[in-house]
Amino acid sequence: xxxxxxxxxxxxxxxxxxxxxxxxxxxxxxxxxxxxxxxxxxxxxxxxxxxxxxxxxxxxxxxxxxxxxxxxxxxxxxxxxxxxxxxxxxxxxxxxxxxxxxxxxxxxxxxxxxxxxxxxxxxxxxxxxxxxxxxxxxxxxxxxxxxxxxxxxxxxxxxxxxxxxxxxxxxxxxxxxxxxxxxxxxxxxxxxxxxxxxxxxxxxxxxxxxxxxxxxxxxxxxxxxxxxxxxxxxxxxxxxxxxxxxxxxxxxxxxxxxxxxxxxxxxxxxxxxxxxxxxxxxxxxxxxxxxxxxxxxxxxxxxxx
Ligand SMILES: Cc1ncc(COP(=O)(O)O)c(C=O)c1O
Numbered sequence: 547x548x549x550x551x552x553x554x555x556x557x558x559x560x561x562x563x564x565x566x567x568x569x570x571x572x573x574x575x576x577x578x579x580x581x582x583x584x585x586x587x588x589x590x591x592x593x594x595x596x597x598x599x600x601x602x603x604x605x606x607x608x609x610x611x612x613x614x615x616x617x618x619x620x621x622x623x624x625x626x627x628x629x630x631x632x633x634x635x636x637x638x639x640x641x642x643x644x645x646x647x648x649x650x651x652x653x654x655x656x657x658x659x660x661x662x663x664x665x666x667x668x669x670x671x672x673x674x675x676x677x678x679x680x681x682x683x684x685x686x687x688x689x690x691x692x693x694x695x696x697x698x699x700x701x702x703x704x705x706x707x708x709x710x711x712x713x714x715x716x717x718x719x720x721x722x723x724x725x726x727x728x729x730x731x732x733x734x735x736x737x738x739x740x741x742x743x744x745x746x747x748x749x750x751x752x753x754x755x756x757x758x759x760x761x762x763x764x765x766x767x768x769x770x771x772x773x774x775x776x777x778x779x780x781x782x783x784x785x786x787x788x789x790x791x792x793x794x795x796x797x798x799x800x801x802x803x804x805x806x807x808x809x810x811x812x813x814x815x816x817x818x819x820x821x822x823x824x825x826x827x828x829x830x831x832x833x834x835x836x837x838x839x840x841x842x843x844x845x846x847x848x849x850x851x
């Protein structure tokens with residue numbers, strides 16, 4: 547990864563290489579952390595802005611609340627700290643990673659009483675699914691592993707522990723030459739990727755799995771639903787089968803890291819004509835215009851640093 551100069555830890559900036567924790571940190575052993583993935587972009591007027599920063603901070607606080615963690619800072623302070631990290635690292639465009647986690651005190655499973663710590667890092671991160679993914683599109687493989695069922699863990703929370711499920715599916719897909727895994731929920735309905743939501747396009751309408759299909763309620767997913775509707779498309783949250791994906795006209799993934807990435811092949815089956823489709827392209831273009839502050843109507847989603 548491309549290292550920056552500073553990381554914000556528990557209220558102050560420390561040099562990147564000194565942002566360390568003890569090996570007996572609770573979160574390292576039991577996955578007791580919550581986090582966010584945020585991006586900042588250079589906007590048309592030359593200033594850098596965090597995209598939907600307040601929504602990410604809100605989700606971070608909600609994730610912490612679900613796991614009974616009290617963040618020792620206010621939402622405003624965390625947003626300001628995110629801006630500070632971008633500014634002090636002199637980053638024009640970057641990925642921002644706030645994490646709230648149970649620190650070091652005791653090592654029983656019970657996290658109550660273990661200090662809650664907060665860190666925010668930011669660094670340059672290009673295309674999440676590999677160079678050229680946004681232009682060319684990616685290939686998915688359906689994972690043998692099912693997404694964590696909502697009866698087992700609250701998937702509205704973006705918790706670090708959830709990602710062991712994502713990691714095993716991702717390795718499985720990468721090991722046989724695919725770019726990303728497609729995960730089904732515990733019922734066998736389409737859920738999401740390992741770090742992104744999925745949309746299909748059929749006859750000019752958009753469909754994406756509902757919240758109860760074990761998905762993380764993505765902020766990019768919500769953005770795309772809104773942009774699609776404003777552009778005159780119907781966008782539905784509805785059950786999707788694997789066969790629906792195979793026979794869709796277009797498929798794409800959304801996520802802060804992934805942005806809007808076309809999918810051209812799933813399990814060896816070519817999607818549409820094997821090239822990113824026109825609806826995907828239009829929404830992708832619109833998304834980048836919005837994050838770069840080119841569309842007046844959505845400028846309220848930008849937090850200038
Ligand atoms: C499992 C999972 N699903 C979906 C998403 C997309 O969410 P967002 O658009 O808020 O980044 C992410 C990324 O945070 C994720 O990790």
